[in-house]
Amino acid sequence: MRPRTVTAALFALTAASHAAVLPDDRADLLWHDWDGGGVTVQGPSILVRKSVTDSLSLAANYYVDMISSASVDVLSTASPYKETRKQGSLSADYLHGNTTYSLGYIESKEPDYVAKTGFFSISESMFGDLTTVSFGYTRGWDRVGEDLHQNGLVSTVWVGDADHRNWQASLSQILTRNLLLGVNFETDESDGYLQSPYRSARYVNPEGLVQTEPQVTPNTRTGNAGSLQLKYYLPWHAALDGNYRLYHDTWGILAHTVGAGYTQPVSTDWTLRGSVRYYRQNAATFYSDLFPFEDSQNFMSRDRELAQFHDLTLGVGASWLFHPGWPRWIEKGTLNLSYNRLHIAYDDFHNWLVGGPPGGVPLYAYDASVTQFFISFWY
Amino acid sequence: MTRRGVGLLAVVATVAAGLLCGCSPLQPWVKPYEREHLADPIMSFDPNPVSDTYLDHVFEVREGARGATGSVGGGCGCN
Numbered sequence: 001m002r003p004r005t006v007t008a009a010l011f012a013l014t015a016a017s018h019a020a021v022l023p024d025d026r027a028d029l030l031w032h033d034w035d036g037g038g039v040t041v042q043g044p045s046i047l048v049r050k051s052v053t054d055s056l057s058l059a060a061n062y063y064v065d066m067i068s069s070a071s072v073d074v075l076s077t078a079s080p081y082k083e084t085r086k087q088g089s090l091s092a093d094y095l096h097g098n099t100t101y102s103l104g105y106i107e108s109k110e111p112d113y114v115a116k117t118g119f120f121s122i123s124e125s126m127f128g129d130l131t132t133v134s135f136g137y138t139r140g141w142d143r144v145g146e147d148l149h150q151n152g153l154v155s156t157v158w159v160g161d162a163d164h165r166n167w168q169a170s171l172s173q174i175l176t177r178n179l180l181l182g183v184n185f186e187t188d189e190s191d192g193y194l195q196s197p198y199r200s201a202r203y204v205n206p207e208g209l210v211q212t213e214p215q216v217t218p219n220t221r222t223g224n225a226g227s228l229q230l231k232y233y234l235p236w237h238a239a240l241d242g243n244y245r246l247y248h249d250t251w252g253i254l255a256h257t258v259g260a261g262y263t264q265p266v267s268t269d270w271t272l273r274g275s276v277r278y279y280r281q282n283a284a285t286f287y288s289d290l291f292p293f294e295d296s297q298n299f300m301s302r303d304r305e306l307a308q309f310h311d312l313t314l315g316v317g318a319s320w321l322f323h324p325g326w327p328r329w330i331e332k333g334t335l336n337l338s339y340n341r342l343h344i345a346y347d348d349f350h351n352w353l354v355g356g357p358p359g360g361v362p363l364y365a366y367d368a369s370v371t372q373f374f375i376s377f378w379y
Numbered sequence: 380m381t382r383r384g385v386g387l388l389a390v391v392a393t394v395a396a397g398l399l400c401g402c403s404p405l406q407p408w409v410k411p412y413e414r415e416h417l418a419d420p421i422m423s424f425d426p427n428p429v430s431d432t433y434l435d436h437v438f439e440v441r442e443g444a445r446g447a448t449g450s451v452g453g454g455c456g457c458n
Contacts, residue, residue: 028429034437047429061429128407166446172424177413182424186446225447229424233416241424247444255444263421271421281443305443338430344441370437372430 020098020125020132022057025050028376036342036368038070043084045374055095063087065110072364073304076352077200077212079149085110091119098125102136112145112156121168132172140164146197160193182229188249191220201300202352203291210352213294215301217286223249227257239263252285253306261315273317273338280310289348304364308347313370315340333377340370 027048034041043064051057063086070080091104099122106117121136142162148155166188173181200212227245234240245257261275284306286299317338324330343365350361409417416422425431439445 028427030429030433032433045429045433128411130407130409168446174409174414174417177409178416180417180422180424184447188446223444223446225444227447231422231424233419233422237419237421239419239421245444245447247446249443251443253443255442257444265421279438279442279444284443305441311442336427336430340434342437370434372433374427374430376427 020095020100020129022051022055022093022095022100023049023059024378025057026376026378028374030372030374033371034368037344037366038072038075040068042066057093059091059093061087061089072351072353073199078198081147083111099123111154112147114143116141130174134168134170136168138164138166138168140166142192144193144197159197162190162192162194165189178233180231184227184229186225188223188225189221194219194221195301196303199301199303201291201302202289203294203296205294210290211294213300215303216299217301218251218299221249221251223247237265251306252283253281255279255281269321271319271321273315273319275315277313277315278310281308283308283348287348289350302349304346304349307349309344309349311342311344313340313342329379331378333375336372336374336376338372342368342370344368
């Protein structure tokens, strides 16, 4: 249905790296569950990474979203639906001296959206492994469709294409024997069909009634993001981390993200973690919950991802480390459970399902639970 | 030499010393044997890539902002 993220970060060089080494050989099997806003999304994610030589590491990932949606957007203009998104990817990391080269390809498919993404990055460790600098480039090609329901049958009409170009730069720096710094910049440039075919704009007709019309967004968008991360080792064997991100794009969205986390091993086998994250953005320049009349602007959208809102996420997690005696090639494993509670509150998106005259409709807000259970093996 | 002149000379000497130091190769100020704490798994920014990537995905599809989450290679099929 609506476009979704295809994330290559699974195979990325992270700002956490502070030495020129290949990623660990490991396998992860994760089950994820989102429940909130009338939407449930569940599915597995499987990642396997293995070094084939001393300098080459390969990775493969398979990810599934099984979606059941009766969100406020769907209920106001369409019927609840179920669908599945599947994503597969392959990547390779090649280490030469202090330099790591990474290359990968991702493909995501759902009935009405296909995304193909290729990425390349280079990472250099320097100053005695105190500093790691990384640059990356990502190119994406999307095909956007719309499902049409007629007489109980569903057919897909392809309505447009979208291209994405993305540049990243990051720096990882050891500041002291207890403190790490990460700095990241990213520029994202997109063009083509950049809107959801399922979302509508609302306006007031001459009789004073609220009606809908197809939304229209610009066909180009450029966004810039910069972030800082800090992680500090505490004397009683614990870690404190914090991060801030600033984002701005040509659609007029300015967003701030602030996060903090605390990791505490409580025994040799058990580690607990707590986190908090706050996000706030203003609305896109062409967003309105209710336009004054039909075709009142060149660009019109009531996409709530473009509205003004904030969200707060509180998370807890536990990890259990074990050393299986069999099979012998497995060095260690972890069992992990994490739970995040998310609250989103919109400042200019009203819940029209509740009803009421313009000006008397309540603002929309909802809570969501995000649960993950995963097992990891190192070999 | 006046007191002002002595002060100026001290500043020049300090700057010169700094420049000379700057010409020598940069030495790691945290030696490899001092990185025990940094090598602890709890100090990783991204200890569980599958989990962290999933959470990034959760936020990206619901928020207007994206990117610069600490990973290079983040592609996006979203808009």
